[in-house]
Amino acid sequence: MRVLASALLCVPLLAFPALAQTVPSGEQLFRSQCGACHGVDSRNRVGPGLAGVLGRRAAAVESFRYSNAMRTRAAEGLTWDEATLHAYLQAPKQVVPGGSMSYVGMKDEARLNALLAYLKENAGS
Ligand code: HEC
Numbered sequence: 001m002r003v004l005a006s007a008l009l010c011v012p013l014l015a016f017p018a019l020a021q022t023v024p025s026g027e028q029l030f031r032s033q034c035g036a037c038h039g040v041d042s043r044n045r046v047g048p049g050l051a052g053v054l055g056r057r058a059a060a061v062e063s064f065r066y067s068n069a070m071r072t073r074a075a076e077g078l079t080w081d082e083a084t085l086h087a088y089l090q091a092p093k094q095v096v097p098g099g100s101m102s103y104v105g106m107k108d109e110a111r112l113n114a115l116l117a118y119l120k121e122n123a124g125s
Helices: 002-015 017-022 026-034 068-075 082-090 109-122
Strands: none
16 A cells, blocks of 8 residues: 555656655654654653654653643643644644743644654554
């Protein structure tokens, strides 16, 4: 399935090489934007391991020391689905004011969607 999907994806990318350059793959984006602090495995780094994060309540990794701000938002019911992750990754400080994730946010919608698709495939529960 994955091979077929990537083969199909290659067709338009080959036809429009300029497009292929403007939006890096979700995996590339994850590595360059998130990889210093997170993996899609369950190992904590600067940030919590993201294995299974999609569909999970916020601040659910027990071995990770979340900020009080994140714990409070979790107690209020914050759960990571596509919509809440979209908002958080676009503007972390707006969704979790006072949170400890030092990331400015990904403003570019096409990049953010590519990143979310990668997370859905690799960090879903
Ligand atoms: C400089 C380090 C850093 C970078 C870069 C970073 N994060 Fe984080 N991330 C953190 C920290 C620290 C937390 C915990 C935040 C808190 O407790 O307030 C966190 C929390 C999260 C959470 C909530 C996890 C949970 O269990 O509730 C998600 C989801 C997340 N980050 C995804 C990402 C993604 C995707 C990227 C790349 C676009 C990214 N982060 C970039 C450090 C980082």
